[in-house]
Amino acid sequence: MGIKNKITDGYMYFLTLTVVNWIDIFTRPVYKHIIVDALQYNIQHKGLVVSGWCLMSNHLHLLAEADEGFYLSDILRDFKKFTSKAIIKEIIDNPQESRKKWLLNEFKFAGKILKRPQEYKFWQDGNEAKEIHTTSFLEQKLDYIHNNPVRAEIVSEPEEYLYSSAKDYAGEKGLVDIVFV
Numbered sequence: 001m002g003i004k005n006k007i008t009d010g011y012m013y014f015l016t017l018t019v020v021n022w023i024d025i026f027t028r029p030v031y032k033h034i035i036v037d038a039l040q041y042n043i044q045h046k047g048l049v050v051s052g053w054c055l056m057s058n059h060l061h062l063l064a065e066a067d068e069g070f071y072l073s074d075i076l077r078d079f080k081k082f083t084s085k086a087i088i089k090e091i092i093d094n095p096q097e098s099r100k101k102w103l104l105n106e107f108k109f110a111g112k113i114l115k116r117p118q119e120y121k122f123w124q125d126g127n128e129a130k131e132i133h134t135t136s137f138l139e140q141k142l143d144y145i146h147n148n149p150v151r152a153e154i155v156s157e158p159e160e161y162l163y164s165s166a167k168d169y170a171g172e173k174g175l176v177d178i179v180f181v
Contacts, residue, residue: 007073007129012051012065012181014141016128017080020110020121023103024057025087030094032163034086035060036175038079043177048075051181054145055163056152061145063138063181076127084122138181142169 007013019025026032035055042048047070052063066072091103110121132138146169149161159170167174 007076007127008131009066009071012049012063012132012138013072013127014130014132014137014145015062015064015076016059017062017076018059018124018128020124021106022058023106025103026055026057026163028097030090031087034083034090036163038083038086039176042075042079046070046075046078048072048079050165050176050178052142052145052165052169052178053176054148054161054165056148061148063132063141063145080123084120087122088120142181 026035032055039048039050039053043050047067049065049067050062051065052061054061064072066075088104088107091097091100094100097103104120107120107122111118114121130141132141146158146164146166149155149164150158155161158164158166159172161167162175165174165176165178168178169180
């Protein structure tokens with residue numbers, strides 16, 4: 001992750017996980033649900049604590065930390081590895097994916113230019129981790145996350161967006177179990 005994105009145990013972070021080349025992969029529900037299911041699994045089994053989230057077309061925002069005894073950097077590494085493999089497999093196996101050849105070429109090219117080449121690279125390196133130190137910074141980032149789909153003109157109100165914790169904060173049940181801040 002490097003010094004720029006160093007994650008220290010015991011803190012909450014504002015994180016951005018971005019698809020290589022900002023590819024709009026999360027326009028199809030099947031790929032969105034891989035992310036949602038993986039988030040929920042990591043919450044239930046790997047010590048991930050999510051207080052806010054929003055999945056956009058090419059990136060995922062999280063306000064997250066790790067339960068005691070777990071390490072956020074390990075959780076994120078495993079989450080990215082699992083979701084990367086699952087989404088690539090879904091692209092390969094899905095005969096309905098009209099962008100299959102293009103997507104696989106993009107992810108394959110991104111994998112070839114690494115110091116340690118790999119067949120496919122899905123996520124950009126790093127998580128743009130910003131440590132949460134103040135309540136005002138936390139509130140600013142939560143507002144930013146929830147208003148992302150509004151700014152993108154996908155919905156007119158944050159709680160209308162299914163792939164976000166805004167529903168939870170509006171009193172409805174969202175797709176992922178969150179811990180309110």
